[in-house]
Every structure is written in structure tokens, then in C-alpha cells.
Amino acid sequence: MPRALWLLIIGMIVNVTGSSFLWPLNTIYIHDHLGKSLSVAGIVLMLNSAASVIGNLYGGNLFDKIGGYKSIILGISITLAALVGLTFWHGWPEYIVFQVIIGFGTGIIFPSMYAMAGSVWKEGGRKAFNAIYVAQNLGVALGASLGGIVAAYSFQLIFLANTVMYIVFIFIAVFGYKGILVDSGKQASVEINGTTDKSRKKLYALLILCTGYLLCWVAYVQWQTTIASYTQEINISLTQYSLLWSINGALIVVGQPLLNGVLKRFTVSLKLQMIIGIGIFIVSFLVAGKATLFSGFLVGMIILTIGEMFIWPAVPTVAFNLAPKGREGFYQGIVNSTATGGRMVGPIMGGLLVDMYSMSALFIVLIALFLIAIITTLVYDRSLKTKMVSGTVRGQI
Structure with missing residues (x-):
């Protein structure tokens, strides 16, 4: 696999590990710590997912217009800003606002990660997407396991741990993804x-x-x-x-x-x-x-x-x-x-x-x-x- 794909794999692991610190525990936190009903918790998660859908579509279009590097940096920056806010203000109703922003920010990231993976190793075919998929699941496993350990010590530290992982992710993106070149939408418009x-x-x-x-x-x-x-x-x-x-x-x-x-x-x-x-x-x-x-x-x-x-x-x-x-x-x-x-x-x-x-x-x-x-x-x-072989x-x- 090319070096650029390895960087994307590492970034995906860090990204999803950070996200997975929190998402399995969202319902528990909203219900047990914020004192809201399970129905309210479901609405918060639904709003987070809806914002992610919008982020996915916007991020995909952004990739075609300005490239993967800038799109990913924007998505990380939005998410990181919300996570910093969540670290200091995780009460109600701030929690729901930050969850919506996080959903939108992370939604921008994923289409660019997948599109870049396909672009940097076109000859690899499905293998590039398989690698990103495995990295994503490894991140889920690591984040969920570590999140449980951190939450057992202090639930508030979950927000800080999530923020730290995204700080690591933005460093990987800034220093690793800038040199990854992919075809731009402008070049292909004709x-x-x-x-x-x-x-x-x-x-x-x-x-x-x-x-x-x-x-x-x-x-x-x-x-x-x-x-x-x-x-x-x-x-x-x-x-x-x-x-x-x-x-x-x-x-x-x-x-x-x-x-x-x-x-x-x-x-x-x-x-x-x-x-x-x-x-x-x-x-x-x-x-x-x-x-x-x-x-x-x-x-x-x-x-x-x-x-x-x-x-x-x-x-x-x-x-x-x-x-x-x-x-x-x-x-x-x-x-x-x-x-x-x-x-x-x-x-x-x-x-x-x-x-x-x-x-x-x-x-x-x-x-x-x-x-x-x-x-x-x-x-x-x-x-x-046209049938492709x-x-x-x-x-x-």
C-alpha cells in the first residue's frame, strides 16, 4: 500500500477512536447524568445523525471543489471546536448544541477520507476501501474499550479524551495530508x-x-x-x-x-x-x-x-x-x-x-x-x- 494510504488509515483509526469514546455512552450520559428521558436521548442522537447526513453531503461536494486536505481540516476544526466547548460546558442544553455541531463536523470528514483513499491507490481497487473499513472498526473497538475505562474513573474525562484524540488527528492531517494530491473537480469539469x-x-x-x-x-x-x-x-x-x-x-x-x-x-x-x-x-x-x-x-x-x-x-x-x-x-x-x-x-x-x-x-x-x-x-x-472488468x-x- 502507498504511504499516503497508510497515513489515511492511521488518521481514520485516531478519528474513530476519538468519536468512539463518547457515542456508546451518549444515552447513558443524557439519561443518568443529565436526568433526561430515554426519548429525549433518542431525539439528541437523531439530531446528531441528521447533522451528520448534512455534513456528509456537504463534505463530499467540498472535496470535489477544494480537495480532500482542506475539507478534512475544516471538518476536524469544526469538530474540535465543539469538543473543546463540550469539555468545559457539558450541561443542558449546551450538550445538544455541541452534539449537533459534532455530527456536522465529523460528517464532513468521512467522504473525503474515503474519496482520498480511492484516489491515492486506484490500482488497488476495493483493497483501499477494505483497509479504511478495517481501520474504522479498529477505532471503534479501541475507543469503546478505552472509553469505558475512562468513564469508570470520571465521566467528565471522556470529553477531554475525545478532544485530545482530535488534536492528534488534526496534527496528522496538517503534516500528513497536505502533500496528498487528488484530481480536483475543476480539472474534470469539462x-x-x-x-x-x-x-x-x-x-x-x-x-x-x-x-x-x-x-x-x-x-x-x-x-x-x-x-x-x-x-x-x-x-x-x-x-x-x-x-x-x-x-x-x-x-x-x-x-x-x-x-x-x-x-x-x-x-x-x-x-x-x-x-x-x-x-x-x-x-x-x-x-x-x-x-x-x-x-x-x-x-x-x-x-x-x-x-x-x-x-x-x-x-x-x-x-x-x-x-x-x-x-x-x-x-x-x-x-x-x-x-x-x-x-x-x-x-x-x-x-x-x-x-x-x-x-x-x-x-x-x-x-x-x-x-x-x-x-x-x-x-x-x-x-x-459500459461494463467494467x-x-x-x-x-x-
């Missing part, structure tokens, strides 16, 4: 204007694909919300539930490189890779729907993790392949905002279904969503005339 019809078809293809991607995220996030609550009701301890996510992170870090080798050996196309992943997701939810003991949910989580290793890195890779030159950031912004939108809508939809009907009804609906996602994945590129610079879609 090409985009000259192929408007083709570009429109590619955008439609991405939107169709992201429809299924959204549905997958709506279902996936149930493991963090409705399924989490259900495990408590059937007397599975919080420690055992937390262990499921530790296993998830460990499997991704260890298993993704192995999976990459298998996919490369059998020259699996990205479309087939995603369809296999969605099929594995279905199996995971079938297992979880029948589970009554911890062992059943453990098997379901292992299957779920294998499925996400197929899907989550593949979608940004397809987006990069589809993007006209100079629009890579915009396409990555769509992908990231879709994932964030799924994480925002999923808990609300799942909660309503369980409250109005039952967990069984929820699982039936989720399986239906996956079946729709398979259809959108099968047909998303039907209107495209696996192993080329842009890879196979």
Missing part, C-alpha cells in the same frame, strides 16, 4: 459537462444501489437497539451483550484481510459480493429471530459480521467506480449519508414495530427489507452501457 447523460445514469445507478444500502442499515442497526433491548428482557446480561460487539470488532480486524484474499482468488465481482453479503445478513436475522439463549445470539452476531464484511466496504468501492472524474467526493457523500440515514431511521422504525406488534413481526419486516435490497443490487447498473483501474461493479 469531462463531466461533456458526458451529462452518462453521468446522470451513473448517479441513478448509485441512488438505486443506496436504496438497498439504506435498507440494510435500517435492519443492521436493530442489533444495537431493539435486539439489544430484547436480550435484556430474556435475561441475557449486559456484559454478554457487550461481548457480542467485541467479537464483531475482533472478527472484522482479523477476518477482513482473509476475506479479501478469498474474494481475489475467486475473482468475485462487487455485485455478487454484495448479494452474498445480504444473503448472509438474512441468515443472521433468521438465527437471531429464533434465539432464546446467548449462544444463539453469538452465532447470529458471527454470521452478521461476516455479512457486513462483504457489504460495507463494497458499496463505497462501487461509488468510486461509478463516480465521474472530479465527483468522487460527492458520490462518497451520498454513500456515507445513506448509512447515517439508516442508523437514524432504523431505531425509530424498529421501536414502533415492536411496540405495535412484536419482535417476530419486526424480523419478518427486516427479512422483507433484505429481499428488496437484493433486487436493487441486482438491477442498479442495468441502465449503464474486475482487475481494471476502476474495478468491476
Whole structure:
């Protein structure tokens, strides 16, 4: 891998480690320390996600206009300013204001990180996005683990630790990313204007694909919300539930490189890779729907993790392949905002279904969503005339 990609990987680990100090504990802090209801906590998280969606779209467009370096610096600066404020003022209602700003700032960062990763190692194809995906999950594992330790000592130190990680991140970005050159949107404007019809078809293809991607995220996030609550009701301890996510992170870090080798050996196309992943997701939810003991949910989580290793890195890779030159950031912004939108809508939809009907009804609906996602994945590129072959610079879609 090129040095520039390694710098992006390190930056992603530091970025997500910092974010993961706080996000798993947000609900606990709002409810237990600020004395607000769980509904209010949910609204705060929803506002944070909504701001992140806006940040994703804005950050993707910004990447195409001013480049990845300036976009990332802007995103870090906004986030860092909010974190400094949160370190000193973490009462109510300041907390909600800073959470919205943090959501917007971090949203700007992610599309540029993914777009830069694809640009600095085009010949690597999906491997660049796989590496960023593994780095992101390693950051989640580190941040969540360290955050629990810090919170046990003093919850207020969580905000300071988050701020310190972003100070480290901005140093990495300032001294490491300035020399990373990517094609600018201005240089490619002639090409985009000259192929408007083709570009429109590619955008439609991405939107169709992201429809299924959204549905997958709506279902996936149930493991963090409705399924989490259900495990408590059937007397599975919080420690055992937390262990499921530790296993998830460990499997991704260890298993993704192995999976990459298998996919490369059998020259699996990205479309087939995603369809296999969605099929594995279905199996995971079938297992979880029948589970009554911890062992059943453990098997379901292992299957779920294998499925996400197929899907989550593949979608940004397809987006990069589809993007006209100079629009890579915009396409990555769509992908990231879709994932964030799924994480925002999923808990609300799942909660309503369980409250109005039952967990069984929820699982039936989720399986239906996956079946729709398979259809959108099968047909998303039907209107495209150009077929790309696996192993080329842009890879196979």
C-alpha cells in the first residue's frame, strides 16, 4: 500500500477512536447524568445523525471543489471546536448544541477520507476501501474499550479524551495530508459537462444501489437497539451483550484481510459480493429471530459480521467506480449519508414495530427489507452501457 494510504488509515483509526469514546455512552450520559428521558436521548442522537447526513453531503461536494486536505481540516476544526466547548460546558442544553455541531463536523470528514483513499491507490481497487473499513472498526473497538475505562474513573474525562484524540488527528492531517494530491473537480469539469447523460445514469445507478444500502442499515442497526433491548428482557446480561460487539470488532480486524484474499482468488465481482453479503445478513436475522439463549445470539452476531464484511466496504468501492472524474467526493457523500440515514431511521422504525406488534413481526419486516435490497443490487447498473472488468483501474461493479 502507498504511504499516503497508510497515513489515511492511521488518521481514520485516531478519528474513530476519538468519536468512539463518547457515542456508546451518549444515552447513558443524557439519561443518568443529565436526568433526561430515554426519548429525549433518542431525539439528541437523531439530531446528531441528521447533522451528520448534512455534513456528509456537504463534505463530499467540498472535496470535489477544494480537495480532500482542506475539507478534512475544516471538518476536524469544526469538530474540535465543539469538543473543546463540550469539555468545559457539558450541561443542558449546551450538550445538544455541541452534539449537533459534532455530527456536522465529523460528517464532513468521512467522504473525503474515503474519496482520498480511492484516489491515492486506484490500482488497488476495493483493497483501499477494505483497509479504511478495517481501520474504522479498529477505532471503534479501541475507543469503546478505552472509553469505558475512562468513564469508570470520571465521566467528565471522556470529553477531554475525545478532544485530545482530535488534536492528534488534526496534527496528522496538517503534516500528513497536505502533500496528498487528488484530481480536483475543476480539472474534470469539462469531462463531466461533456458526458451529462452518462453521468446522470451513473448517479441513478448509485441512488438505486443506496436504496438497498439504506435498507440494510435500517435492519443492521436493530442489533444495537431493539435486539439489544430484547436480550435484556430474556435475561441475557449486559456484559454478554457487550461481548457480542467485541467479537464483531475482533472478527472484522482479523477476518477482513482473509476475506479479501478469498474474494481475489475467486475473482468475485462487487455485485455478487454484495448479494452474498445480504444473503448472509438474512441468515443472521433468521438465527437471531429464533434465539432464546446467548449462544444463539453469538452465532447470529458471527454470521452478521461476516455479512457486513462483504457489504460495507463494497458499496463505497462501487461509488468510486461509478463516480465521474472530479465527483468522487460527492458520490462518497451520498454513500456515507445513506448509512447515517439508516442508523437514524432504523431505531425509530424498529421501536414502533415492536411496540405495535412484536419482535417476530419486526424480523419478518427486516427479512422483507433484505429481499428488496437484493433486487436493487441486482438491477442498479442495468441502465449503464459500459461494463467494467474486475482487475481494471476502476474495478468491476
